[in-house]
Amino acid sequence: MTVFYENFERHAHGEGLKAHSTHYCPGCGHGLAHRYLGEAIEALGIQDRTVAISPVGCAVFMYYYFDVGNSQAAHGRAPAVALGHKLANPESIVISYQGDGDLASIGLAEIMHAAQMGLPLSVIFINNATYAMTGGQMAPTTLIGQKTATTPEGRTTFAGQPLKVAELMAQLDGPIYVERVALYDNKQRVKARKAIEKALRLQVEHKGFSFVEVLSECPVQLKLDPVEAQAWVKANMAPVFTLGVKKDTSADATPREWHRPSFDPELLMGQIGASPDHPERHAAGFPVHLDADDVSLKLAGAGGDGAQTVAALLTEAGIREGFDATHIPSYGPESRGGTSYADVHIAREEVLSPASPDPHVLLAFNALSLRKFGPSVRPGGVILYDSTVAEAPPAVAEGVRVLGVPFARLAHDLGAAVVKNVVALGALQAATGLFPPATLRTALARHLAKKPELLPLNEQAFAAGVEAVARLMAR
Amino acid sequence: MSPRARPDAPHPHLTSAYCKGCGRCVDACPKHCIEPGTAIDPLSGLVPVTLDLEACTACGLCYEACPEPFGLHPDDEQHAWELSDPKEHFGPRRESSAPVAVDRPSRLIPLPSDLAPLIIKGTYASAIGALLAGCRHFFGYPITPSTEGAELMAKVLPGLEGVFVQACSEVATINHMYGCGGAGLRTMTFTSSPGLSLMLEGVSYMIGAEVPGVIVNIMRGGPGLGNIGPAQSDIRLVCRGLGHGNTHAIVLAPANPQEMLDLTMLAFDLAFAYRNPVVVLGDGYLGQVTGKVALPDHLVEPGLPAWAVYGDREHRRNLISSIELGEADLEARNLELQAKYDRMTANEQRSDSFRCEDAEVLLLAANTPARMAKAAVQRLRAQGVKAGLFRPVTLWPFPMDALAALLPQARRLMVVEASLGQLEDELRLALSHAGVAHPPIEHVQHTGGVLPQPDEIVQAVLRQEGAR
Ligand code: SF4
Ligand code: SF4
Numbered sequence: 017m018t019v020f021y022e023n024f025e026r027h028a029h030g031e032g033l034k035a036h037s038t039h040y041c042p043g044c045g046h047g048l049a050h051r052y053l054g055e056a057i058e059a060l061g062i063q064d065r066t067v068a069i070s071p072v073g074c075a076v077f078m079y080y081y082f083d084v085g086n087s088q089a090a091h092g093r094a095p096a097v098a099l100g101h102k103l104a105n106p107e108s109i110v111i112s113y114q115g116d117g118d119l120a121s122i123g124l125a126e127i128m129h130a131a132q133m134g135l136p137l138s139v140i141f142i143n144n145a146t147y148a149m150t151g152g153q154m155a156p157t158t159l160i161g162q163k164t165a166t167t168p169e170g171r172t173t174f175a176g177q178p179l180k181v182a183e184l185m186a187q188l189d190g191p192i193y194v195e196r197v198a199l200y201d202n203k204q205r206v207k208a209r210k211a212i213e214k215a216l217r218l219q220v221e222h223k224g225f226s227f228v229e230v231l232s233e234c235p236v237q238l239k240l241d242p243v244e245a246q247a248w249v250k251a252n253m254a255p256v257f258t259l260g261v262k263k264d265t266s267a268d269a270t271p272r273e274w275h276r277p278s279f280d281p282e283l284l285m286g287q288i289g290a291s292p293d294h295p296e297r298h299a300a301g302f303p304v305h306l307d308a309d310d311v312s313l314k315l316a317g318a319g320g321d322g323a324q325t326v327a328a329l330l331t332e333a334g335i336r337e338g339f340d341a342t343h344i345p346s347y348g349p350e351s352r353g354g355t356s357y358a359d360v361h362i363a364r365e366e367v368l369s370p371a372s373p374d375p376h377v378l379l380a381f382n383a384l385s386l387r388k389f390g391p392s393v394r395p396g397g398v399i400l401y402d403s404t405v406a407e408a409p410p411a412v413a414e415g416v417r418v419l420g421v422p423f424a425r426l427a428h429d430l431g432a433a434v435v436k437n438v439v440a441l442g443a444l445q446a447a448t449g450l451f452p453p454a455t456l457r458t459a460l461a462r463h464l465a466k467k468p469e470l471l472p473l474n475e476q477a478f479a480a481g482v483e484a485v486a487r488l489m490a491r
Numbered sequence: 492m493s494p495r496a497r498p499d500a501p502h503p504h505l506t507s508a509y510c511k512g513c514g515r516c517v518d519a520c521p522k523h524c525i526e527p528g529t530a531i532d533p534l535s536g537l538v539p540v541t542l543d544l545e546a547c548t549a550c551g552l553c554y555e556a557c558p559e560p561f562g563l564h565p566d567d568e569q570h571a572w573e574l575s576d577p578k579e580h581f582g583p584r585r586e587s588s589a590p591v592a593v594d595r596p597s598r599l600i601p602l603p604s605d606l607a608p609l610i611i612k613g614t615y616a617s618a619i620g621a622l623l624a625g626c627r628h629f630f631g632y633p634i635t636p637s638t639e640g641a642e643l644m645a646k647v648l649p650g651l652e653g654v655f656v657q658a659c660s661e662v663a664t665i666n667h668m669y670g671c672g673g674a675g676l677r678t679m680t681f682t683s684s685p686g687l688s689l690m691l692e693g694v695s696y697m698i699g700a701e702v703p704g705v706i707v708n709i710m711r712g713g714p715g716l717g718n719i720g721p722a723q724s725d726i727r728l729v730c731r732g733l734g735h736g737n738t739h740a741i742v743l744a745p746a747n748p749q750e751m752l753d754l755t756m757l758a759f760d761l762a763f764a765y766r767n768p769v770v771v772l773g774d775g776y777l778g779q780v781t782g783k784v785a786l787p788d789h790l791v792e793p794g795l796p797a798w799a800v801y802g803d804r805e806h807r808r809n810l811i812s813s814i815e816l817g818e819a820d821l822e823a824r825n826l827e828l829q830a831k832y833d834r835m836t837a838n839e840q841r842s843d844s845f846r847c848e849d850a851e852v853l854l855l856a857a858n859t860p861a862r863m864a865k866a867a868v869q870r871l872r873a874q875g876v877k878a879g880l881f882r883p884v885t886l887w888p889f890p891m892d893a894l895a896a897l898l899p900q901a902r903r904l905m906v907v908e909a910s911l912g913q914l915e916d917e918l919r920l921a922l923s924h925a926g927v928a929h930p931p932i933e934h935v936q937h938t939g940g941v942l943p944q945p946d947e948i949v950q951a952v953l954r955q956e957g958a959r
């Protein structure tokens with residue numbers, strides 16, 4: 017058979033007999049499953065594009081034998097590795113091959129989720145009711161009463177009950193073909209060969225996920241000779257793990273279509289929102305009246321107040337004006353409705369520490385934020401707060417201007433409570449002169465580029481904030 | 492079942508040495524042509540069956556029952572092993588008939604030079620860096636504070652005909668990467684500290700099997716569930732503990748959104764240059780902080796390396812595996828890997844320095860704490876202290892060569908970090924290996940999501956200077 021290497025070079029460096037003999041014990045079912053896989057690969061003419069995933073277990077060295085692309089996976093992970101290969105090259109035919117401990121115990125999550133994805137993959141599951149490679153411990157498929165190294169008195173239900181994996185797979189929506197076969201006589205071997213070929217053919221046709229469970233003999237761990245082991249599997253395993261097709265919707269399966277990844281620069285630029293720079297600068301220079309090099313702001317409220325949006329607009333404005341700017345959010349433990357704070361820096365050259373422990377400007381949307389951060393505003397700074405819901409803080413540093421503007425009420429008067437943060441943005445502009453109004457209006461328009469119908473309302477809200485501060489300052 | 496007479500089907504043939512005497516064929520033959528043997532085969536030491544094909548109908552059931560690929564087989568196949576000379580049984584060695592693959596190089600595609608800088612958070616910058624580096628296969632499991640990078644990938648990749656998979660766990664994630672990277676493709680994930688812990692087995696496999704991949708780890712506070720605050724809690728893990736065995740990976744430590752993009756792009760090149768995973772190590776702050784990010788002048792259309800198990804004829808010979816059964820083989824393998832780590836150490840040290848030229852007080856910091864340390868340097872300089880910042884950009888390999896050049900003039904080294912000495916340990920280990928003299932090492936440390944602030948760094952330095 018050409019699908020097997022002419023010499024098993026990887027088997028003990030291909031020395032002597034090992035160049036043509038498997039590492040499996042006499043009569044092991046793995047060898048038969050390999051034979052049928054090899055025959056199927058040959059019959060389907062897919063040797064060149066087959067990738068076989070070797071598991072951990074007795075079949076760990078499956079890659080010694082098949083002259084196909086080979087990859088060796090960690091214990092339990094063969095289906096996850098197989099998916100990686102399949103998604104990398106959908107034209108490849110990927111075979112995930114695992115034993116019972118590997119697939120049905122440590123790797124149960126991987127096989128279930130791979131199955132549910134339903135991608136064209138062929139899974140061969142060797143069930144020999146024992147952990148064979150590690151010396152015959154209990155497997156998830158060990159029968160009740162069966163003695164193993166870790167169930168010396170025989171498995172009881174306390175050790176769990178035999179997992180019927182083919183039935184489990186058949187319950188899932190993902191697979192299109194699930195069959196359990198055996199190797200213990202000529203008739204079963206013919207069925208096994210056909211099932212394995214079908215599992216591969218469905219992948220060649222891009223149809224879907226196929227799963228073949230093979231009841232297999234491990235004469236060594238059963239402590240039987242191989243022919244007795246065949247009889248044991250027939251008498252003991254087959255009644256529990258019933259043979260036959262458990263699911264087959266392959267006739268209705270439509271071939272999956274695949275696309276090649278794109279490296280088109282235009283497409284990528286569009287996806288990440290990159291566009292040529294048309295600087296629209298409105299500021300005459302850095303707002304040195306606030307700080308010579310680095311203005312820090314804190315915007316604080318509850319989730320939903322819009323503090324993060326104001327922060328994002330200020331950051332964008334700063335960068336578009338040619339400065340450096342950063343915005344770092346912090347949220348309370350409640351993911352919704354909890355606190356929502358944002359630290360913003362606008363720096364002439366480079367923002368160093370992005371945090372604002374002692375901001376020049378505080379914008380507080382509620383009383384809690386005002387109380388918490390009001391005292392931290394540095395001397396000569398500005399505090400703006402929503403006077404709809406909060407009262408002026410008792411203690412602030414020297415020379416701090418405190419301005420209460422009814423953000424919520426002004427927004428309410430405009431008929432849209434959600435724009436209170438834009439009212440606040442307008443108020444912040446007027447109170448601090450951080451940027452010219454045009455800078456922030458541009459940022460606002462950019463922010464609403466996909467919802468231009470909302471721009472007039474937002475413009476009104478911004479203006480309302482500006483006017484409210486102008487009135488306060490005129491007093 | 493009745494035996495099928497297949498006139499076209501050949502009779503069975505057996506080379507005794509390849510028979511393990513299991514008896515499956517004996518049981519399978521309806522015509523009782525096969526008998527358990529009695530004589531030990533001198534080559535195998537096993538007892539092969541004997542064939543008497545008088546009654547054989549060439550039904551083929553016997554060889555369909557034989558588990559050995561070179562065991563019982565149809566007689567029409569002509570193989571070298573049928574020659575009688577035992578030497579011919581095992582040679583001449585014929586390898587796979589598949590060709591030997593060659594590297595297909597990557598292609599750089601220019602981008603317009605007048606692109607506006609993006610204003611994005613660190614995780615987005617890293618995701619975009621990966622896209623520009625030609626990564627079209629993303630696997631991940633949501634974990635705060637790294638998830639937004641994955642979310643951006645989920646949004647963007649379908650439009651590029653790429654693949655986004657939300658895996659069932661971090662364990663599955665890293666194994667998807669093992670498969671996809673093993674196929675020779677550029678693949679990545681975003682994770683955060685507990686998620687990385689879960690991935691470590693797979694990372695060790697990737698290193699052992701020499702599978703490239705990029706892991707962006709946005710560190711949070713530990714141990715255990717800890718919290719989602721910014722921390723540098725995994726420095727030891729990524730520099731010294733990438734799973735079991737003799738493992739190392741290049742660890743890149745960005746300090747701002749721009750570097751999140753630049754270093755993620757670089758990570759892919761390094762991962763493929765060395766056939767090894769690369770870790771981009773950020774802190775929670777860096778993942779969240781929005782800043783200005785300039786785009787590079789090109790994007791990458793990746794080629795395909797010769798070693799890939801891509802699933803085509805050209806790459807059929809290849810194997811991705813980390814198993815080496817023989818002790819001598821595994822030792823040799825580890826020495827090869829070690830030589831590779833040595834090459835990384837010699838060639839990939841990266842660092843940045845700020846006002847180090849005459850610095851007597853050398854601050855050493857990475858990631859976000861390096862920004863605070865830089866601010867502290869400015870304030871110290873304003874107060875007449877000759878301070879400078881040395882910032883390792885690779886935490887492994889530690890940029891000892893560049894640091895060593897600054898040590899003779901330094902009176903004091905101060906490590907600023909968001910962990911309780913993990914960065915300092917890397918420094919001390921590097922100093923010890925390099926065997927260079929160094930001044931006393933002080934530190935400013937925080938943990939649990941608290942970051943060192945410029946003022947306390949300044950105070951710490953001034954305290955030390957005052958004590959001089
Ligand atoms: S221990 Fe069992 S499963 Fe493993 S190779 Fe031997 S017979 Fe096969
Ligand atoms: S081909 Fe059929 S009849 Fe001939 S030896 Fe094999 S099983 Fe028996």
Ligand code: SF4
Binds near residue numbers: 511513517556557559
């Ligand atoms: S089935 Fe194969 S290995 Fe087993 S006894 Fe027959 S020829 Fe030998």
